[in-house]
Amino acid sequence: MSYTRKPAITGWFTGEGDGFRLLGTRCTACASVFFPREDVHCRNPHCAGGPLKEIPLSRKGRIWSYTDSRYRPPSPYVSDPELPWEPYALIAVELEAERIVVLGQAAPGVTVADLTVGMEVEVVPGVLHEDEDTGTTWTIWHWRPTGVAA
Amino acid sequence: MTKDVAVLGAGMHPWGKWGRGFVEYGTAAARAALMDAGLDWRDVRSVVGADTVRGGYPGHVAGATFAKALGWQGATVTSVYAACASGAQAVAAARAQILAGLADVVLVVGADAAPKGFFRPAGGDRPDDPDWLRFRLLGATNPAYFGLYARRRMAVHGDTLEDFALVKVKNAALGVLNPYARYRKRVTAEEVAASAVVADPLRLLDICATSDGGAALVLSSVDFAHRHGVARPVRIRAVSTVTPRFPNTVPDLPDIATDSAVAAAPPARTFRASIAGAAYEEAGIGPEDLSVAEVYDLSTALELQWYEDLGLCGEGEGAKLLREGATAPGGRIPVNTSGGLASFGEAVPAQAIAQVCELTWQLRGVAGDRQVAGARVGITANQGLFGHGSSVVAVR
Ligand SMILES: [Zn+2]
Numbered sequence: 439m440s441y442t443r444k445p446a447i448t449g450w451f452t453g454e455g456d457g458f459r460l461l462g463t464r465c466t467a468c469a470s471v472f473f474p475r476e477d478v479h480c481r482n483p484h485c486a487g488g489p490l491k492e493i494p495l496s497r498k499g500r501i502w503s504y505t506d507s508r509y510r511p512p513s514p515y516v517s518d519p520e521l522p523w524e525p526y527a528l529i530a531v532e533l534e535a536e537r538i539v540v541l542g543q544a545a546p547g548v549t550v551a552d553l554t555v556g557m558e559v560e561v562v563p564g565v566l567h568e569d570e571d572t573g574t575t576w577t578i579w580h581w582r583p584t585g586v587a588a
Numbered sequence: 589m590t591k592d593v594a595v596l597g598a599g600m601h602p603w604g605k606w607g608r609g610f611v612e613y614g615t616a617a618a619r620a621a622l623m624d625a626g627l628d629w630r631d632v633r634s635v636v637g638a639d640t641v642r643g644g645y646p647g648h649v650a651g652a653t654f655a656k657a658l659g660w661q662g663a664t665v666t667s668v669y670a671a672c673a674s675g676a677q678a679v680a681a682a683r684a685q686i687l688a689g690l691a692d693v694v695l696v697v698g699a700d701a702a703p704k705g706f707f708r709p710a711g712g713d714r715p716d717d718p719d720w721l722r723f724r725l726l727g728a729t730n731p732a733y734f735g736l737y738a739r740r741r742m743a744v745h746g747d748t749l750e751d752f753a754l755v756k757v758k759n760a761a762l763g764v765l766n767p768y769a770r771y772r773k774r775v776t777a778e779e780v781a782a783s784a785v786v787a788d789p790l791r792l793l794d795i796c797a798t799s800d801g802g803a804a805l806v807l808s809s810v811d812f813a814h815r816h817g818v819a820r821p822v823r824i825r826a827v828s829t830v831t832p833r834f835p836n837t838v839p840d841l842p843d844i845a846t847d848s849a850v851a852a853a854p855p856a857r858t859f860r861a862s863i864a865g866a867a868y869e870e871a872g873i874g875p876e877d878l879s880v881a882e883v884y885d886l887s888t889a890l891e892l893q894w895y896e897d898l899g900l901c902g903e904g905e906g907a908k909l910l911r912e913g914a915t916a917p918g919g920r921i922p923v924n925t926s927g928g929l930a931s932f933g934e935a936v937p938a939q940a941i942a943q944v945c946e947l948t949w950q951l952r953g954v955a956g957d958r959q960v961a962g963a964r965v966g967i968t969a970n971q972g973l974f975g976h977g978s979s980v981v982a983v984r
Contacts, residue, residue, distance in 0.1 A: 446725055447715060470835075471848040474721075483834050484852055502839070503743070505735030506788045511727035512708040514720055527788075528732050530839050537849040539839050541726055550788045555743035566725065578725060 597625025603801030613802030614699030638698030673972025675940025699802030735787030738889035763931025799933030
């Protein structure tokens with residue numbers, strides 16, 4: 439069965455391979471960056487507000503902290519209860535240019551033993567889960583230490 | 589004009605996993621608080637309930653639910669929801685009514701029967717809800733955030749797993765002494781280390797459980813307390829329910845990212861520090877005045893963070909303060925004399941009220957074997973999902 443790839447959430451990321459980017463918005467009045475995207479009004483209380491423009495976020499950042507999930511998270515996280523639980527790492531990444539910290543799952547195979555605070559990581563496309571019934575591959579962003587091959 | 593209100597009564601239902609409805613726990617706590625105050629339910633002119641949320645809305649609008657269970661008597665009713673800060677907002681609402689002269693005596697109640705395992709959001713596809721999104725897109729449970737904070741402390745301040753375990757050892761030893769606590773058994777550092785990792789680096793015994801429980805307070809004007817024959821009541825001197833300031837630069841539950849600091853400098857104090865700061869400023873006191881503190885130890889590592897956010901020590905010195913014994917019984921500033929969430933577990937709408945119950949007993953000098961000698965000033969600190977501050981200063 440061939441699966442159709444669909445983003446698990448609309449408008450938060452775009453592109454494939456090296457062209458993959460998280461998408462945020464930037465206030466054209468004060469330059470504040472928002473991720474997840476803020477499309478209604480700038481949330482900087484010191485700003486009168488201006489149009490919000492979509493921007494790609496930096497591809498690379500440094501680890502602020504990390505952890506993992508040794509127990510199966512409850513719904514609405516989707517996982518197959520028939521399969522044994524495979525822990526995954528979760529990374530909080532500081533993007534220097536945007537001065538923002540963004541959480542994301544680590545790429546498959548990356549464990550907490552591979553990570554340190556301050557380490558450089560890059561954003562890569564990943565799979566959140568596959569839905570057999572609808573033949574859909576739901577895509578998401580992952581963080582992966584730089585210099586590590588997919 | 590004094591901003592004090594009197595705590596005439598405090599009551600709890602023992603916490604645990606009792607398998608009964610939250611109304612029963614809240615009503616029992618309310619009756620205990622009324623008895624402690626020496627007042628009849630019919631004397632209460634206003635009731636404030638901290639809401640118990642089921643299915644994404646306050647399934648039982650708490651104020652009226654408790655008023656009905658106690659027997660409809662025509663009191664004014666208020667219900668508040670602020671996640672873990674619900675209890676503090678209920679106290680704030682009651683205090684405002686008393687200080688405005690709208691009510692002399694107000695009953696504050698919070699109770700919950702928590703689900704087993706991880707807390708999780710209500711069902712349905714709701715991508716406009718940040719709490720739903722963090723589970724759906726990342727599987728980020730509450731312990732995942734506690735793990736991030738703990739690992740960050742280890743990297744930045746040099747905290748160790750042994751430091752974290754010591755918090756549990758201290759709080760468990762205090763829980764043994766509290767008849768309302770769910771866990772009343774000493775825990776050793778070895779037992780913490782031997783428990784399963786939940787979210788690296790935190791283990792099962794580093795993280796608080798979910799519980800059933802209830803807590804209630806009877807608050808009144810100081811004049812009413814005097815007329816009622818209580819010459820020196822415990823007084824609530826400050827209630828802080830502040831929101832964060834933009835940009836909030838520490839990843840916070842349930843958010844997927846922080847605010848960006850590109851356009852505005854981060855505030856001088858983090859959100860957690862600003863919660864305590866607002867309470868100190870309103871009360872006109874500082875950390876050096878405290879006799880006792882009840883802080884929100886969702887995880888062992890988070891208790892150390894609160895030491896710093898309350899100004900009990902400098903940034904990065906929380907573990908040192910703990911190791912010196914300053915926050916243990918007999919120390920300079922005992923923390924979580926109740927046993928904390930480590931001994932109680934979470935019963936969300938009740939826990940900020942339960943913290944004030946413990947301060948009340950400590951300041952009255954009736955806390956039994958866990959009494960802090962000569963306690964005069966106490967503070968609670970807590971934080972509600974979605975940016976709710978929660979801190980109460982009580983004095984005697
Ligand atoms: Zn702006």
